[in-house]
Amino acid sequence: MSTFKQIVLASRPKGAVVAGNFRLEDAPVPSLADGQVLVRNHxxxxxxxxxxxxxxxxxxxAPQVIGEVMIGGTVGEVVESKNPKFAVGDKVVGMLGWAEMGVSDGVMLRKVDTSHIPLSAYLGAVGMPGMTAWYGLTQIMQPKAGETIVVSAASGAVGSVVGQLAKLRGVRAVGIAGGPEKCAYVVNELGFDACIDYKAGNLIADLAAATPDGIDAIFENVGGEIFDACIARMNPFGRIALCGMIAGYNGEPMALNNVRTFLTMRLSLRGFIVAEHMDLWPEGLKELGTLVATGKLKFRESVAQGLASAPEAFIGLLKGKNFGKQLVKLV
Structure with missing residues (x-):
């Protein structure tokens, strides 16, 4: 193979992301310098x-640079190495972007064992999404056994892990998801105590019924009216891990209407970026990996086929069309 395909950012979105914001290109397979490895992304x-x-x-x-390969986590196989820490055939996880191949100096590359954990899981439950769930729950929400937590986007790659980790700690877990199929999965497969279908039109009443003792901690992925409804149900000294605000990612202004509750209930809200807490990754990944390897942590994947499908799959992700972790299969 003398060339491989990659996707670059062609233009910045004006409102919603469209396929034209990306460009599929052919790139030559590079020659390696000392210390580098060539990875075929799977x-x-x-x-x-x-x-x-x-x-x-x-x-x-920093913003994604126009004309450069879109940022993204990858898992793949080393196909050439000039780095003594990596051998041809090693399975690795890294940040090689929207491309069929990539070159790494090894610094942000991590060898993984696929004997008990599927390679794809290192991009989900045993990767950045899993660590995001683990950090938000254990470091910010810190729920005690018997408390009630609420997780928005509960069927997604992050939310699904939050609820399962909470249940293992004796916590009541209530999910919020879009549609009866996703809610059934959250309760029947993932083991949440309840799941509210926000598309059913009874969000406030359904949330009250599912949280009769109020809410002690929130893992927030969505924002907007869902977040407002949860804040109104918070107990004194409740904790909120702010992971994402996907409802406003296309530039729509997002108001927070229940701000007074932060005072009256003495709430704490903390946003976080999991990549800034790498010191805790070994501890979190050990727990997540053990749970996945032993079948105690379940996950679901939506898999698009081929690099060219990535833009439409990404646009679908932003609209909630994915079910579980959204991946693109490159091999």
Whole structure:
């Protein structure tokens, strides 16, 4: 193979993301310098944070550069190595972007064992989404046995893990998801105590029925009216882990209407970026990996086929069309 395919950011979105914001290109397979490895990517991870990176705005990291390969987590196999820490055939997880192949200096590359854990899981339950769930739950929400937590986007890659980890700690877990199929999965497969279908039109009443003792902690992925409804149900000294606000990722202004509750209930709200807490990743990944390997942590994947399908799969992700972790299969 002398060339491989990659997708670059062609233009910044004006409102909703469209396929024309991306461009599929052929690139030559590069020659390696000392210390580098060449990886054939097997799966690409699609995640909501990518929408924010497409904007030229102040944030926790630099914007995606126009004309360069779109950022993204990948898992694959080393096909050539000039780095003594990696051998041909090693399975690795990294950030090689929307591309069939990538070159790494090994710094952000991690070898993984696929004997008991599927390679794709290292982009989901045993990867960045799983760690996001683990960190938000254990470090910010810190629920005690018997307390009630609420998780929005509960059937997604992050929310599904939050609820399962909470149940293992003796916590009542209530999910919010879109549609009866997703809610049935959250309760019947993932083991949440209840799940509210926000599309059914009875959000406030259904939330009250599912949280009769109020809410002690929230894992927030969505924002908007769902977040407002949860805040209104919070108990004194409730904790909120703010992971995402996907309802406003296309530039719509988002108001927070129940701000007074933060005072009256003495709530704490903390946003977080899991990549800033790498010191805790070994602890979290050990628990997540053990749970997946032993079948105690379930996950579901939506898999698009081929790199060219990535833009439409990403647009679907932002609209909630995925079920579980959204991946693109490249091999």
């Amino acid at each position: 799966y690409l991870s699609l995640d909501p944070y990518m929408r924010g990176r497409m904007e030229d705005a102040k944030s926790y990291s």
